[in-house]
Amino acid sequence: MTTEVSQKKAAVLGLQHLLAMYSGAVAVPLLIGGALGFNTTKMTYLVSIDIFMCGLATLLQLLKNRYFGIGLPVVLGCAFQSVAPLILIGKKFGFTTMYGALIVSGIFVFLIAGLFAKIKRLFPPVVTGTLITVIGLTLIPVAINNLGGGNSQSPKFGAPLNLLLGVITIAVILAVEVLCKGFIQSIATLLGLLVGSIVAGCLGMISFAPVSSAAWFHLPQVFYFGMPRFEWSSSVTMMIIALVSMVESTGVFFAIGDLLGKEINQDDLKRGYRAEGLAQILGGSFNTFPYTTFSQNVGLLQLSGIKTKRPIYWTSGLLMAMGLLPKIGAVVTIIPAPVLGGAMLVMFTMIAVQGMKMLAKVDFGDNRNVLITAISLGLGLGVTVAPNIFQAFPPTIQLFLSNGIVIASLSATLLNLLLKGKAALAPA
Numbered sequence: 001m002t003t004e005v006s007q008k009k010a011a012v013l014g015l016q017h018l019l020a021m022y023s024g025a026v027a028v029p030l031l032i033g034g035a036l037g038f039n040t041t042k043m044t045y046l047v048s049i050d051i052f053m054c055g056l057a058t059l060l061q062l063l064k065n066r067y068f069g070i071g072l073p074v075v076l077g078c079a080f081q082s083v084a085p086l087i088l089i090g091k092k093f094g095f096t097t098m099y100g101a102l103i104v105s106g107i108f109v110f111l112i113a114g115l116f117a118k119i120k121r122l123f124p125p126v127v128t129g130t131l132i133t134v135i136g137l138t139l140i141p142v143a144i145n146n147l148g149g150g151n152s153q154s155p156k157f158g159a160p161l162n163l164l165l166g167v168i169t170i171a172v173i174l175a176v177e178v179l180c181k182g183f184i185q186s187i188a189t190l191l192g193l194l195v196g197s198i199v200a201g202c203l204g205m206i207s208f209a210p211v212s213s214a215a216w217f218h219l220p221q222v223f224y225f226g227m228p229r230f231e232w233s234s235s236v237t238m239m240i241i242a243l244v245s246m247v248e249s250t251g252v253f254f255a256i257g258d259l260l261g262k263e264i265n266q267d268d269l270k271r272g273y274r275a276e277g278l279a280q281i282l283g284g285s286f287n288t289f290p291y292t293t294f295s296q297n298v299g300l301l302q303l304s305g306i307k308t309k310r311p312i313y314w315t316s317g318l319l320m321a322m323g324l325l326p327k328i329g330a331v332v333t334i335i336p337a338p339v340l341g342g343a344m345l346v347m348f349t350m351i352a353v354q355g356m357k358m359l360a361k362v363d364f365g366d367n368r369n370v371l372i373t374a375i376s377l378g379l380g381l382g383v384t385v386a387p388n389i390f391q392a393f394p395p396t397i398q399l400f401l402s403n404g405i406v407i408a409s410l411s412a413t414l415l416n417l418l419l420k421g422k423a424a425l426a427p428a
């Protein structure tokens with residue numbers, strides 16, 4: 001049963017949804033832009049237009065129609081699982097190839113949406129749980145690198161002051177999570193980033209020059225960083241990552257359907273996947289990122305008891321309005337790397353724990369499930385630790401095989417099919 005609310009209350013609830021997902025939304029551009037050495041101007045564009053695209057992607061899901069949009073109160077943000085592969089592609093082939101791969105993956109998602117809605121049983125908890133665990137664990141080194149200062153080659157890397165800022169950020173997040181409830185608890189990460197940045201500012205570690213030099217208003221620009229380039233291994237990698245996002249979104253769709261007492265059928269799933277595919281195409285075209293349904297906002301629906309789409313329309317509108325104001329985007333870029341690293345460590349380990357919670361539902365009395373999980377975890381983490389194991393292969397093959405997330409995805413899915421045979425295809 002849903003509850004209608006006034007526009008004023010809907011606006012406040014919409015702002016709450018925005019705050020709950022904001023730190024996660026801006027983390028991806030900060031991590032990828034930082035890893036690829038973007039300057040302040042590029043980073044400001046990246047963050048602000050990414051915020052705009054989060055709002056537009058959310059709107060695509062809300063606008064249920066014959067062709068796309070699941071029509072549920074969902075919020076879309078950057079897909080965390082895309083961070084590691086996009087950094088790899090950007091470093092090896094350049095960021096125009098990165099965006100070319102995103103456009104291809106978006107088209108791929110749109111085209112296979114109907115088929116994927118029928119074969120979702122190929123991704124049972126043993127596969128998705130293993131995969132999400134690997135995603136979280138492979139991102140932890142990125143968080144630790146930021147915690148130390150962001151540049152492991154710098155003589156200041158791991159300086160006590162850097163570590164102190166990271167610890168303060170983590171401590172604030174933990175304190176808010178443990179001591180607070182409701183809305184305040186839902187923005188624990190944002191508060192950690194805020195307190196950590198204030199401490200860094202008091203220590204003279206923040207420059208506000210990027211904010212003062214940023215424009216007040218701008219519009220999204222198609223191919224802002226240049227015309228996209230297309231390279232097959234990069235495209236295949238992002239297609240696999242897109243499949244991972246579709247699996248995660250499926251879980252969120254069913255969770256919200258259960259919350260609303262609404263049955264989610266194949267047509268609903270197909271329209272939901274298509275909306276995410278369109279969002280990825282737009283992300284690649286406007287030089288941002290792939291977008292997926294955020295699970296953290298499901299909890300807010302339960303918390304508020306308001307389960308209509310009206311607040312989410314406000315969230316979408318507010319995100320797009322903020323994205324048109326570069327000064328807001330520039331504020332986020334001044335967060336020091338150690339502060340960001342502390343927050344990312346919490347967020348990425350939480351992703352891994354979420355995967356472990358999914359695995360807790362798996363029957364490990366069946367030795368086949370043990371083998372699927374063990375081998376896939378081993379391959380995914382092993383390749384992440386030693387990606388040069390494939391250095392004898394051509395560069396394009398190296399990119400594909402040296403991605404632990406991709407290897408774990410293929411391993412878990414194929415092993416599930418090989419070891420379980422027809423049982424893997426049986427309806428749940």
